Each structure stands twice: as structure tokens, then as C-alpha cells.
Amino acid sequence: MIEATILIPAYNEAEVIGRTLQHLSRGLPMDRFRIVVIANACSDATASKAMSAQPRAMVVETDTPGKCIALNIGYQLAAKDKPVICLDADLDVTSESLTALIASLSEGSSHAACGQMDVRANEATSLVRAYYKGWRTNPYFDKGKFGGLFALSAQAAARLFPLPYLTADDEYIRRSLHRDEIAFVSNCRFTARAPKTLSSLVAVRRRSLRGARTITSMGLPSPETGSLGTVLKRAVHTPSIAFPILVYACVNAWSRLSLFSNAMASENSGIWERDLTTRSAG
Secondary structure, three states: OOOEEEEEEEOOOOOOHHHHHHHHHOOOOOOOEEEEEEEEOOOOOHHHHHHHHOOOOEEEEEOOOOHHHHHHHHHOOOOOOOOEEEEOOOOEEOHHHHHHHHHHHOOOOOOEEEEEEEEEOOOOOHHHHHHHHHHOOOHHHHHOEEEEEEEEOHHHHHHHOOOOOOOOHHHHHHHHOOHHHEEEEEEEEEEEEOOOOHHHHHHHHHHHHHHHHHHHHOOOOOOOOOHHHHHHHHHHHOHHHHHHHHHHHHHHHHHHHHHHHOOOOOOOOOOOOOOHHHOOOO
């Protein structure tokens, strides 16, 4: 019996999709999980790499660009009476973490679940490493990271899909749910790779800010307030992290200024941007 559907939208992820599928498949009871990889407007071998890495996965190809388009196509193939897991194609996550996410949805009134994201920054520049050390002090992460990997109950998925055509799908879903509906699963951990250069980091932050701004304009304001003040207080109380927090604040300010001054920084085409410095085989 299927316990959940795992949706993996993948745009030109031939270099990393095999790693992701092999990582999550270790110990995963394949007869109880439906894996759907949506190769989205790819110009590389993402689809064939996915089929080779996990022959039991359903691999769908579409010429239509956009991450939300890919997720909507994948949801059409999901088991509608079971939870849905959304997973970015470049993340490392274990079967134990996925199982923990699903288990949390059957407890209490939670309709969504997220875990803790670890950032691997050993190949990044010193300033990028400092940024992520400061980034970790944001109180938002005290309750996990909703993005990259999260699970939705069957009821929540039915309520939210199909997703509108936008960039920040995870932020849209998070803001569409009440905070009491989202469970933080501490024993679910997944790994992302940090951008290797400062310019790539700024591009990633700019994309995130642009997506968040669009969602705010839709009438879904961010539930976080006072985060900057909390971060600054942590810098005062723990001088050892003062410099990373300064880097974190400066990169965010630079990203906002860059977004403001960039005339092309509108959500006009639903472009699926991402950091190419982390797309390498491993």
C-alpha cells in the first residue's frame, strides 16, 4: 500500500539527480512510496539519469518551464488519499527522515511537516561560509526549514494544488497554511550545498526575495516579525558570531539593493533560477 508520493521537480539536473535518488532510496520501502520525477523543460539527460538511478520511479517529461508547473503535473500522478512530499532535486535526504515527516502528519492536527536543513559549505568561499553561520542564527530556523523538503497531508495537498504560476512555491505553501498546522520534525535532516561564490549567493538571495515579494503582493504576508532584532541580540550576547551575523546582514542588504535597482527583477515570466555552482556530480 502506498504511504506517500514524493514529487521531485527537476530542471537540467542531470549532474545531481542520480545522487539525490540513490541517497533517498537507501532503505526506502519502494512498494510503499511513489516517486515521481518531473523533468521540466530540460535540455540535458535529466530524465534518463533519473530512470537509470531509480528504475522504479515514475519519470515524466514536459516542455513547459516552471517549477510550479512541474509540481502540478506530478501531483496529478500522486495518490490523492495519501501525503505528498515535495523534494528539490539537489538535496540529500535519508529514507528515515522521509518516514519521520510522514509519521508526524498522523499525530495531532498537523497538515504539513518540515525538518532541519544542514548546509554543506566546505567548498564555498570564506565569506559565504560566514554568511551561513550568521544565517543559522535567524529565529525562523528554530522551527526547521520549510523549503526544499516538506510534506503535506492529503487534505492540505488537495486544498493547495494546483499551485499558481510563481517562483517561490515553498514559501507560497508555507504562508497558505496556519503556523499551527506545520510540524517541525527535529529528527528529519536534509543537506543542501551552499553557493560557492558570493555573487552566486547574492543571486540566490535576490531570487528568494523576489519570490517572497510576489507572494506578499498576493495578500499572504510573512508570519515572521522581529527576526532582525532577535539576530542582532544574539550577536550582542555571543560575540563569536558577531562577524558572521554582520556578513549575513550585509549580504541581505546587498541583495535587496540589487533587487531594487534591477529593472528586470520582476516575477514576469516565472523563470526557474538556481545556483549553478552547486550543480556538480558527486
